[in-house]
Amino acid sequence: MAGLHTLGVFLLSFVAAVTWYFYARGQKARKETNPVAAEQKLPDPDPLWDFDLATATTRNHLYVNKTVRWPYFQTMAHQPMHVNNWIEIDKDYKWYIEEKARVIKEKGKVVIDSCPDNDEACGELMETLVDYLPKRYPTLFERIDCPGGGIWNKVTGEKLIGLEGKLGVDALMVCSRLVQDDFLMGLEREDGSVYFTGGLVAFPGFYLLSKKINKSLRIAHAPVPYFNEKLLMSVERTLKRFKPNEPFERTSWEIVDDRNLHWHNMADLDAGQKLPEGFHPKDLFFRVDHQTFRKLPRTKGIIFGVHPIMKRLEDFEDSPLVPMLLAKVHAEGDPKLMNYKVVSAYQDIMMPYLQELTARQIDRGLITGKEEVAAFRELIKDGKYPSTQTSLTQPTESEKYLKK
Ligand SMILES: *[C@@H]1O[C@H](CO)[C@@H](O)[C@H](O)[C@H]1NC(C)=O
Ligand SMILES: *[C@@H]1O[C@H](CO)[C@@H](O)[C@H](O)[C@H]1NC(C)=O
Numbered sequence: 001m002a003g004l005h006t007l008g009v010f011l012l013s014f015v016a017a018v019t020w021y022f023y024a025r026g027q028k029a030r031k032e033t034n035p036v037a038a039e040q041k042l043p044d045p046d047p048l049w050d051f052d053l054a055t056a057t058t059r060n061h062l063y064v065n066k067t068v069r070w071p072y073f074q075t076m077a078h079q080p081m082h083v084n085n086w087i088e089i090d091k092d093y094k095w096y097i098e099e100k101a102r103v104i105k106e107k108g109k110v111v112i113d114s115c116p117d118n119d120e121a122c123g124e125l126m127e128t129l130v131d132y133l134p135k136r137y138p139t140l141f142e143r144i145d146c147p148g149g150g151i152w153n154k155v156t157g158e159k160l161i162g163l164e165g166k167l168g169v170d171a172l173m174v175c176s177r178l179v180q181d182d183f184l185m186g187l188e189r190e191d192g193s194v195y196f197t198g199g200l201v202a203f204p205g206f207y208l209l210s211k212k213i214n215k216s217l218r219i220a221h222a223p224v225p226y227f228n229e230k231l232l233m234s235v236e237r238t239l240k241r242f243k244p245n246e247p248f249e250r251t252s253w254e255i256v257d258d259r260n261l262h263w264h265n266m267a268d269l270d271a272g273q274k275l276p277e278g279f280h281p282k283d284l285f286f287r288v289d290h291q292t293f294r295k296l297p298r299t300k301g302i303i304f305g306v307h308p309i310m311k312r313l314e315d316f317e318d319s320p321l322v323p324m325l326l327a328k329v330h331a332e333g334d335p336k337l338m339n340y341k342v343v344s345a346y347q348d349i350m351m352p353y354l355q356e357l358t359a360r361q362i363d364r365g366l367i368t369g370k371e372e373v374a375a376f377r378e379l380i381k382d383g384k385y386p387s388t389q390t391s392l393t394q395p396t397e398s399e400k401y402l403k404k
Contacts, residue, residue: 040244040297045084045136053140053155058088058309061251061288062322063377063385081249086292087129087179088307089137093155095393096180096203096261103202103262104176110210111262112172114198118185119168121301122198125185126171128296129178130163141178153178172200179307181292184209186217186239186302194239194302196220203261203308205254205287244297249290254341255350256287258399259392261308269345276402281353282314283398284346285390286326312396313350315388316357320366321376323357328373330354 104112114122130151133141144150150161160174175183184199193216201209212220217239218232242248256264257275266275292305316322330338330347362369367379380386395403 042083042245042247045086045132047135047138049138051089051137051139053089053093054091056090056093057387057389058090058290058307059085060385060387060389061290061309062286062311062319063380079249081247081292083247084136085249086247086294086305087132087136087181088290089140089180090309090389092392093180095391097156097177099261100176100180100202104173104200107202107262110208111202111204112169112176112200113209113213114168114172114185115195115214116168117189118187118197118301119171121185121187121296121299121303122169122171122175123165123167124296124299124301125183125303126163126166126174128294129175133178151178168198172198176200176202181305181307184212184304184306186304188236188240188300188302192236193218194236199304201306203306205256205261205264205289205308206267239302242293242295244295247292247294249292251291252289254287254289255313255343255346256285256310257283257346259285259310259395261310266342266345269342272344274344275346275349278398278401279349280398280401281346281349282312283396284313284350285310286313286316310390310392311388312390313353313357315390317360318366318388319376319386320361320379321371321373323354323361324367324369324371325373325376327351327354327358 130143130149133151134143140153140155142152142154144152144159144161146161148162148164150159150163152159156177158177160177163171163174166174172183182199182201182203184201185197186194187197188194195214195216196209196212198213199209217236221232257266257279258264269275288309288311290305290307290309292303292307294303294305295301296303313323313326316326330343330351358367358369361367371379
């Protein structure tokens with residue numbers, strides 16, 4: 001059940017984001033009589049010459065955009081994406097790439113697959129990445145001039161060559177060696193509906209690519225409450241219309257209990273079941289999925305990139321008001337929505353801990369405790385957001401304890 005619910009949240013928020021996007025630019029789009037403009041190509045990203053992989057973190061999405069919103073307006077969750085922000089790389093890069101390889105080896109088609117009509121788009125996605133990475137991260141990646149072309153991943157030491165003409169799963173396998181992100185892919189088919197047609201989804205947490213592939217948005221959304229015909233139509237319209245030079249991004253969040261990005265332990269809990277005795281709430285993770293939306297110019301493939309980023313609750317100790325914000329969202333959030341997030345599994349152990357963190361912030365003078373939680377960004381005076389990001393390479397204390 002948990003899986004279904006979480007997928008529901010993902011889809012629902014996706015729908016909301018897309019609907020808002022359409023609304024925001026709807027009028028303009030409608031007036032453009034010739035959408036197939038020549039200049040739909042995104043500019044090149046700016047190079048990060050001083051990129052330090054050992055200390056790199058992603059942007060702190062909690063601050064750079066409205067990951068946790070209070071009051072909660074689902075429709076305000078998305079923003080146009082600068083090309084620089086398409087692919088973020090952080091200090092756990094190697095761990096993600098290795099973990100992805102392990103999951104692909106174990107699960108195969110369940111996590112990496114492509115319908116025949118999607119194979120070309122996989123090739124174009126691979127080309128797009130191979131073009132992007134050496135431009136954005138010149139110290140980590142280098143193009144190889146060889147027959148078929150290639151890319152040298154200096155972090156893993158791998159040289160991926162003979163890429164030209166790679167399609168379908170072969171192309172997705174190359175992508176899996178390059179970035180932390182997963183890619184769920186969609187296409188508009190002849191019947192005018194958008195279908196999930198493939199992808200590389202090793203780290204979904206709560207759902208499986210194999211349950212979505214070759215399904216229309218309509219079918220894939222069937223279990224999602226609040227979803228109706230009207231909404232579906234505007235989502236599809238947006239996905240068909242948004243152009244390669246109009247990428248957008250959003251984030252979603254969840255509390256999860258372990259580092260298994262592929263399938264969290266919690267995903268197997270039945271309604272009402274709780275986390276095991278001995279689990280310390282400081283080791284709950286706040287999982288942010290950075291979702292990126294791009295349209296490929298040649299194949300018209302719709303690319304949903306997803307990069308899961310994990311912070312332990314303990315890491316919020318130095319983020320003023322954030323523990324209070326999380327507590328408020330849980331205590332007063334829409335019960336239906338909170339249910340989708342499997343809140344009952346962890347709420348009892350998390351809430352007292354959040355109160356403890358808040359009390360400590362008051363003691364330290366970080367906050368007075370009287371602030372509006374929505375103002376948490378304003379407490380960061382120098383514009384330097386706390387950039388805490390737990391490394392996933394080591395098990396948490398709770399994980400070690402429970403393994404015993
Ligand atoms: C966050 O998103 C809003 C739109 O929802 C946008 O106006 C704002 O500039 C974004 N903030 C940052 C720091 O990107
Ligand atoms: C996708 O679904 C359609 C009909 O539901 C079926 O005819 C087709 O063979 C499926 N394609 C793949 C690649 O599974």
